[in-house]
Amino acid sequence: MRKLDYAGAIREATTQEMERDPRVFVYGIGVPTWSSIFGTTKGLVEKFGPERCFDTPISEDAMTGFGLGAAIRGLRPIHVHIRVDFMILATNQLVNMVSNYIYSTGGRLKVPLVVRAVIGRGWGQGAQHSKSLFSNFTHIPGLKVIAPTTPSDVKGMLTAAIRDDNPVICFEHRWLYWAEEEVPEEAYEVPLGVGRILRPGRDVTVVGLSWMNVEARLAADILARRGVSVEIVDPRTLAPLDEGLILDSVRRTGRCIIADCDWVDSGFSAELSARIHEKCFGQLKAPVRRIGFAHTPCPTVRELENEFYPNARTIVHAVEDMLGLEAANLDGEDFFSHERRFRGPF
Amino acid sequence: MKDEATYRRLFRTALLIRLVEERIIALYPSDRIQSPVHLSIGQEAVAVGVCDGLRPDDLVFATYRSHGFYIAKGGRLDAMFAELYGRTDGISGGKAGSMHLTAPQVGLMGSSAVVASTIPHAVGAALSFKRRGSDRIAVTVFGDGATEEGVYHESLNFAALMEVPVLFLCEDNGLAVHSHRPVRQAYRLAEHAAAFGIGSRRLEEGWDMLAVREATLQAAAKVRAGAPFVLEIATSRYKEHVGVGEDFHFGYRTSASVDAFKRRDPLIVDAALAKALEPELEREIDAAVAFAEASPAPGRPELLTDII
Numbered sequence: 001m002r003k004l005d006y007a008g009a010i011r012e013a014t015t016q017e018m019e020r021d022p023r024v025f026v027y028g029i030g031v032p033t034w035s036s037i038f039g040t041t042k043g044l045v046e047k048f049g050p051e052r053c054f055d056t057p058i059s060e061d062a063m064t065g066f067g068l069g070a071a072i073r074g075l076r077p078i079h080v081h082i083r084v085d086f087m088i089l090a091t092n093q094l095v096n097m098v099s100n101y102i103y104s105t106g107g108r109l110k111v112p113l114v115v116r117a118v119i120g121r122g123w124g125q126g127a128q129h130s131k132s133l134f135s136n137f138t139h140i141p142g143l144k145v146i147a148p149t150t151p152s153d154v155k156g157m158l159t160a161a162i163r164d165d166n167p168v169i170c171f172e173h174r175w176l177y178w179a180e181e182e183v184p185e186e187a188y189e190v191p192l193g194v195g196r197i198l199r200p201g202r203d204v205t206v207v208g209l210s211w212m213n214v215e216a217r218l219a220a221d222i223l224a225r226r227g228v229s230v231e232i233v234d235p236r237t238l239a240p241l242d243e244g245l246i247l248d249s250v251r252r253t254g255r256c257i258i259a260d261c262d263w264v265d266s267g268f269s270a271e272l273s274a275r276i277h278e279k280c281f282g283q284l285k286a287p288v289r290r291i292g293f294a295h296t297p298c299p300t301v302r303e304l305e306n307e308f309y310p311n312a313r314t315i316v317h318a319v320e321d322m323l324g325l326e327a328a329n330l331d332g333e334d335f336f337s338h339e340r341r342f343r344g345p346f
Numbered sequence: 347m348k349d350e351a352t353y354r355r356l357f358r359t360a361l362l363i364r365l366v367e368e369r370i371i372a373l374y375p376s377d378r379i380q381s382p383v384h385l386s387i388g389q390e391a392v393a394v395g396v397c398d399g400l401r402p403d404d405l406v407f408a409t410y411r412s413h414g415f416y417i418a419k420g421g422r423l424d425a426m427f428a429e430l431y432g433r434t435d436g437i438s439g440g441k442a443g444s445m446h447l448t449a450p451q452v453g454l455m456g457s458s459a460v461v462a463s464t465i466p467h468a469v470g471a472a473l474s475f476k477r478r479g480s481d482r483i484a485v486t487v488f489g490d491g492a493t494e495e496g497v498y499h500e501s502l503n504f505a506a507l508m509e510v511p512v513l514f515l516c517e518d519n520g521l522a523v524h525s526h527r528p529v530r531q532a533y534r535l536a537e538h539a540a541a542f543g544i545g546s547r548r549l550e551e552g553w554d555m556l557a558v559r560e561a562t563l564q565a566a567a568k569v570r571a572g573a574p575f576v577l578e579i580a581t582s583r584y585k586e587h588v589g590v591g592e593d594f595h596f597g598y599r600t601s602a603s604v605d606a607f608k609r610r611d612p613l614i615v616d617a618a619l620a621k622a623l624e625p626e627l628e629r630e631i632d633a634a635v636a637f638a639e640a641s642p643a644p645g646r647p648e649l650l651t652d653i654i
Binding site for chain 2: 051056057059061062063064065066067068069070071072073074075077092093096097101102103104105106107108109141142143144166239240
């Protein structure tokens with residue numbers, strides 16, 4: 001099978017759905033321009049024309065309401081935000097209008113709207129280009145929230161999102177755009193609301209969110225060499241959550257670390273931890289542990305950024321601590337460094 | 347020379363709206379309607395004139411003060427009272443209530459209690475018409491206060507850029523809750539619209555249903571041809587912002603401003619016609635209220651329907 005990167009998988013899912021269904025269109029600030037949202041919308045305007053792939057004014061609020069109006073009329077809009085930090089200008093529409101439209105019309109109107117938002121760390125992106133804000137949206141009934149990690153998942157989940165009659169918010173970590181794997185060429189759906197075991201293991205469950213699954217895989221490799229078997233569970237869909245998959249894993253291992261790429265306080269990890277303690281308390285060998293951003297705004301300077309973000313090291317040490325192992329010397333390990341791939345400016 | 351048949355048709359619907367809201371006032375102390383109501387008494391001519399000037403298949407996006415537009419668009423009265431009562435036979439099974447009346451089957455696509463929020467929805471719906479080569483139009487109804495929201499500006503800009511068939515309809519009662527326009531607006535609506543190349547018109551005679559209808563027909567014709575348009579209609583809210591009483595005793599406005607409007611209000615001036623139509627309309631309302639009274643309350647299963 002041919003390999004495809006995450007950005008290419010998004011582009012392919014969008015292209016195939018636009019070919020299949022003339023009601024699908026994609027829009028947002030910069031969408032048809034040369035920068036094309038990290039290449040995810042590249043070539044769409046050439047293929048489908050400016051009526052189905054278009055730029056917008058810098059008006060996140062109205063553009064979200066516009067998408068809602070088009071969606072309840074049977075069109076299937078995909079609205080793209082180059083940063084989730086910008087999407088929060090549309091919070092009124094997402095939280096007051098989009099999320100409750102189906103409910104408050106007694107199901108007579110559907111809202112097949114997809115909102116894509118880029119999250120994640122870059123290169124000195126500072127406090128306003130770096131958030132995730134998962135729990136701001138998983139908190140709201142009526143929204144589906146997804147955060148695919150792998151190229152094959154993002155292709156199938158975005159396809160499912162476009163075909164869904166409910167509003168779906170898709171969080172895409174910018175470093176994942178470079179990830180490559182074998183991705184089927186034909187269109188397919190990965191059902192929303194179904195998680196995935198990325199790596200089976202026995203000793204401890206690591207629930208990874210988005211990019212943190214990449215860090216968790218690296219941590220699991222390091223720990224495997226020390227005889228520790230880590231199971232990695234990727235919820236993929238944050239709402240509705242595949243709780244059963246996570247709980248089953250935790251019941252088997254008896255230990256759980258939640259590796260979120262977001263703030264910890266009142267974050268998605270808090271929700272998950274609460275559910276695990278509520279439902280698996282008797283099977284836990286240790287309290288659930290949570291990993292996430294430091295509770296500060298994201299600093300711009302590299303040295304502080306490195307302290308702000310968790311990574312594979314953080315996970316390795318959390319597992320060691322939970323299992324009562326001595327901290328390993330990680331000096332010889334090869335950790336991910338985005339500076340090898342990316343030097344800005346954006 | 348007034349078209350008598352049209353006048354009577356419009357008058358009948360306007361009177362129905364007023365009598366419905368007067369019934370709501372009468373019922374309110376019984377606590378059968380357990381949610382806020384925003385009455386449009388005084389503003390009926392706008393809803394009636396506008397909806398009669400539109401085609402039945404044109405779509406309306408409205409506000410929390412939309413009993414009038416719901417009725418003028420042809421929404422079922424019994425399902426509306428059941429909705430106000432929060433009963434299972436309400437148009438949204440009681441989940442919407444007075445502030446979120448929606449009747450897509452007659453073209454009322456939504457109404458919102460967050461000021462200005464439905465304005466961009468009409469722009470999106472208008473795009474669906476343009477895409478399908480349809481000559482239907484989308485109308486967004488809002489008060490003068492809504493034009494202070496950024497989303498109004500954003501929506502005008504995008505509608506002009508996309509050349510989509512939207513009619514921006516401003517019901518100007520001069521008040522945003524209890525605040526008068528001079529403390530709120532440093533701009534003039536027509537000049538603001540003109541900056542986007544959008545045509546506009548202000549109609550001062552908001553009590554005159556036929557004038558509102560004529561202004562809507564003219565504006566809708568421009569919109570149908572592909573040009574967004576702003577139609578501003580001066581009107582008067584007789585009752586308090588929310589609730590069923592009057593609010594002159596609070597001192598923020600005087601009854602004089604409303605009295606001047608009332609002296610032109612056909613539902614008051616044309617008392618003979620009102621008296622002639624009243625018995626039939628009251629029977630219609632009686633039947634709708636009886637329908638609501640008989641409808642069962644929703645329960646736990648209904649709470650969890652139509653949600654992910």
